[in-house]
């Protein structure tokens with residue numbers, strides 16, 4: 530029995546899908562204007578684990594996972610202008626990079642990955658419905674959601690209207706009836722991306738994107754909606770308000786799940802502190818599966834501290850697991866391992882259980898966590914230390930000089946086993962990493 534913590538009820542609940550033949554999950558995806566950072570890797574990995582657990586329990590063909598791409602946003606407009614590139618150039622390039630990062634972290638591709646710009650008509654239709662049934666109003670080319678039209682607004686965040694106004698950076702604008710009213714549609718000038726609408730040429734607000742895309746791909750009601758804890762308010766609160774207002778009060782998702790935040794070496798990650806890491810950069814030094822394993826050592830709802838020390842420990846543990854695990858029997862699972870995962874995705878406990886498993890169950894368990902044991906045994910390598918390699922090259926040259934070719938080959942093969950390939954050129958020996 531799968532139990533999941535529901536932010537809406539602030540408690541763990543038994544999971545009963547609306548339709549076991551089609552379990553439906555929606556997770557808010559990235560806004561594509563820059564490389565994803567290690568914090569963004571957390572929801573990516575956490576909800577990939579959920580996807581895999583659901584597939585294990587209900588069958589691969591019976592789970593639909595939607596993760597959107599936000600490709601219309603003011604941050605995108607700004608960045609494209611700064612770089613002097615077109616918006617599609619920036620968003621396509623960034624989305625492609627995101628796919629590469631996700632694949633390197635062993636995340637399965639979601640079933641659908643809708644791009645917001647491909648669903649503008651669905652957004653316009655939903656906004657029109659909200660105006661018709663009295664939950665939204667047009668003002669100066671904008672369409673705003675009228676928060677006062679929903680007495681239960683704030684039920685996810687569990688905050689009063691006053692707290693919400695104080696806590697959120699609400700934009701005060703003369704055309705708003707209430708400071709909390711949020712934008713569904715806003716006008717675009719000639720230089721900004723825009724689409725024709727009943728309210729003039731403009732573009733959607735961020736919140737309506739997810740309501741419209743989840744409705745289009747998963748229906749009015751689905752099982753689970755996920756994202757980082759920072760999205761509870763206002764993003765998810767607003768999604769609930771919009772979708773319930775458009776669907777006669779029907780809640781969009783039954784369970785709302787949120788991952789805790791990640792910080793780095795005890796501090797909030799920020800560019801100014803110099804502790805800001807993109808996934809792309811970390812992958813130059815660490816195999817993706819070590820990043821993934823490191824993330825799973827903390828329960829997804831806890832805050833997590835990403836440290837160099839923790840990464841090294843993760844590498845050692847994973848290598849040891851790979852050394853013991855038996856592939857093939859991916860279906861063999863220890864009951865305690867599965868019970869840990871089914872208890873609100875308790876991956877740290879599941880990893881503790883893996884330490885007790887026999888080789889077949891260990892292989893099976895790693896498989897469910899997204900580690901492909903056969904390939905990853907090859908992929909698990911010691912970190913590359915250029916100084917150490919220079920030393921090994923010198924030792925090999927010295928061995929060759931005294932015609933100790935056995936020793937020279939032993940050094941070369943030892944490096945090759947770690948993916949470090951030596952190349953003898955007329956100018957000397959160089960090396961490259963083949964991973």
Ligand code: AMP
Nearest residue numbers: 559560568569571572756757789790791
């Ligand atoms: P963003 O691109 O900022 O909208 O973030 C994309 C996803 O990453 C959202 O689900 C965020 O909640 C999540 N996220 C952003 N920063 C962090 C962080 N430091 N730790 C955990 N999750 C984060």
Ligand code: ZN
Nearest residue numbers: 557558739764
């Ligand atoms: Zn969203």
